[in-house]
Amino acid sequence: MSNPDLASLGGAAICFYGAGSMAEAILRGLVEAQLAKPSNITVLNRSNAERLAELRERYGVIPADTDVKKEAALSSADVVILGMKPKDAANAIRTLRHILRPNQLIISVIAGLSISTIQQLLGRDQPVVRTMPNTSSTIGLGATGISFSSSVSAERRELALAMFNAVGMTAVVEEPLIEAVNGVSGSGPAYVYYLMEAMIEAGVQLGLSPDAAKALTVQTVRGAAEMVYSTGENPGELRRKVTSPNGTTQAAIETMARFDFQEGMKQAIVRCAERAREMGEDIRREAAQD
Ligand SMILES: NC(=O)C1=CN([C@@H]2O[C@H](COP(=O)(O)OP(=O)(O)OC[C@H]3O[C@@H](n4cnc5c(N)ncnc54)[C@H](O)[C@@H]3O)[C@@H](O)[C@H]2O)C=CC1
Numbered sequence: 001m002s003n004p005d006l007a008s009l010g011g012a013a014i015c016f017y018g019a020g021s022m023a024e025a026i027l028r029g030l031v032e033a034q035l036a037k038p039s040n041i042t043v044l045n046r047s048n049a050e051r052l053a054e055l056r057e058r059y060g061v062i063p064a065d066t067d068v069k070k071e072a073a074l075s076s077a078d079v080v081i082l083g084m085k086p087k088d089a090a091n092a093i094r095t096l097r098h099i100l101r102p103n104q105l106i107i108s109v110i111a112g113l114s115i116s117t118i119q120q121l122l123g124r125d126q127p128v129v130r131t132m133p134n135t136s137s138t139i140g141l142g143a144t145g146i147s148f149s150s151s152v153s154a155e156r157r158e159l160a161l162a163m164f165n166a167v168g169m170t171a172v173v174e175e176p177l178i179e180a181v182n183g184v185s186g187s188g189p190a191y192v193y194y195l196m197e198a199m200i201e202a203g204v205q206l207g208l209s210p211d212a213a214k215a216l217t218v219q220t221v222r223g224a225a226e227m228v229y230s231t232g233e234n235p236g237e238l239r240r241k242v243t244s245p246n247g248t249t250q251a252a253i254e255t256m257a258r259f260d261f262q263e264g265m266k267q268a269i270v271r272c273a274e275r276a277r278e279m280g281e282d283i284r285r286e287a288a289q290d
């Protein structure tokens with residue numbers, strides 16, 4: 001592969017091995033940002049040809065829907081993106097052992113799965129990029145943590161970063177911190193949606209129509225995130241600006257504090273990271289049975 005700028009990524013053959021919602025979020029971002037040509041992207045999954053046809057119709061990518069096409073897509077790709085669920089990962093990766101060439105780049109989005117387990121399943125020191133993206137990549141606002149095996153060249157690091165920068169922002173972290181990224185941003189959209197669900201329900205309880213409660217909530221969350229992003233101020237400072245002494249916001253925040261809202265959120269994130277480690281350990285044990 002030549003210089004990993006946008007044009008060279010456009011020329012790379014990318015194979016999504018596992019074509020579910022996370023794979024779609026990334027491939028849609030790549031296609032819409034015109035970073036990769038749809039004709040250079042192949043998608044394959046376990047058995048669902050309908051899903052592959054749907055992706056072809058939506059984005060123009062190439063479905064590999066027979067065993068022969070799957071093997072050809074995997075063996076000829078410059079980059080293979082592992083996008084299956086953690087429970088399916090060990091078996092799926094083992095089958096690559098005799099299909100891949102040793103220098104093909106593997107990019108994993110799989111929660112918990114370590115670089116060393118992937119290499120063990122492949123039986124060699126394959127170059128591996130371990131990532132933890134999130135579903136906001138669909139609209140180009142993803143947040144992805146990235147770490148690299150030592151066998152990934154500087155050029156390929158740039159290629160991987162370009163791919164994920166095309167669908168949002170990236171943070172390069174040491175591999176042991178990928179679980180922390182999982183806790184904060186990989187699963188993070190779900191926490192925000194959970195909060196929004198509560199805001200909408202409370203608005204309806206107070207008499208707003210569901211549509212009005214939803215519209216006000218959505219704009220509030222968008223506006224608050226954009227305020228932090230565009231002013232560079234800390235969320236704490238911005239919160240204090242909303243909170244008049246003895247006013248309505250103070251009453252609301254005191255109520256949340258009584259329910260230990262922030263502590264609950266912190267413990268949730270720590271538990272999420274711990275769960276990722278547990279899932280990774282399960283796959284590592286499966287790999288050790290080889
Ligand atoms: N959904 C999310 O918000 C995020 C998910 N992830 C990770 O992304 C991965 C995929 O998650 P989702 O896209 O949500 O799951 P999904 O269930 O939507 O997609 C998984 C896909 O993998 C395919 N698959 C399973 N075994 C296979 C095999 N042996 N060969 C080929 N294809 C196979 C399935 O057919 C399916 O299309 C997971 O490992 C998850 O940890 C990471 C960050 C965020």
Ligand SMILES: O=C(O)[C@@H]1CCC=N1
Nearest residue numbers: 111134182186187188
């Ligand atoms: O819930 C999960 O396990 C995946 C990983 C990060 C977001 N979703």
